[in-house]
Amino acid sequence: MFALTLNHFLLLGALLFSIGLFGALSRRNAVAILMSIELMFNGVNVTLVGLSRYVASANPLLGQIFAIFIITVAAAEAAVGLAIIIAIYRDRKTIEVPDFDLMKW
């Protein structure tokens, strides 16, 4: 009864994703929002790793391969996102998201 099951990993993944979702929706600072999005990526990866361990499949490593590609794309996203934030800060001296209204009509 103490054994780890798939549900442990699924619940932890859902928890991490929801906390990240709350952060991404409630914070106003652009860097904090990017950090929350990284947290959401982590929740997804925990879910994938749990599924890849416990669910029957021809190759038990497919979920981990997915997670590796997600990590790579997350790294690219973080680099470009932070470059955009730094460029906006140089222009407007703020990284509060409500102040990013240049393209608002």
Added chain:
Amino acid sequence: MTDVFASIAFYTFGLVSVGGAIGMIAARKLVHSAIFLVVSFLGVAAIYLLARADFLAGVQVLIYAGAIMILMLFAIMLTPGQVEAAGRPGQQLAAALVAGAFLVMTTFTLMGTSWPMAQTLSDKPTTEAIGQLILNRFVLPFELTSVLLLAAMVGAILIARED
């Protein structure tokens, strides 16, 4: 007995990662948020180890706790003078509602699905098998990823440099 130890380790590191995540959301200073996020990432790396994903645990420590956090810290240091005002209560409430609804929905869906469970759990090291898979079956996505990383690198330099 190993089951009990694995469970204790899972709950400990799960608490560490969730606690780090909550601390990251709650901290008002960005640097504190970043430190809490590192704690959360390391907790998740330990969770990967418990799922026998040893290669991913290493990748998690190197890429997330290492590289991405350094990027975040650079961004925080390069944008000084940011004191975050507390968000409007309406926004907080709406965000909590959306996130809570999402959590309830995913939990019910994931728990309610009857997954085809594997009969035997593999305990083999994963690094060699992942390398074989990436360079054979997934060689095209792998090459596309390198193009994506190159484009992201050039783009980040182009956007962030002073002109």
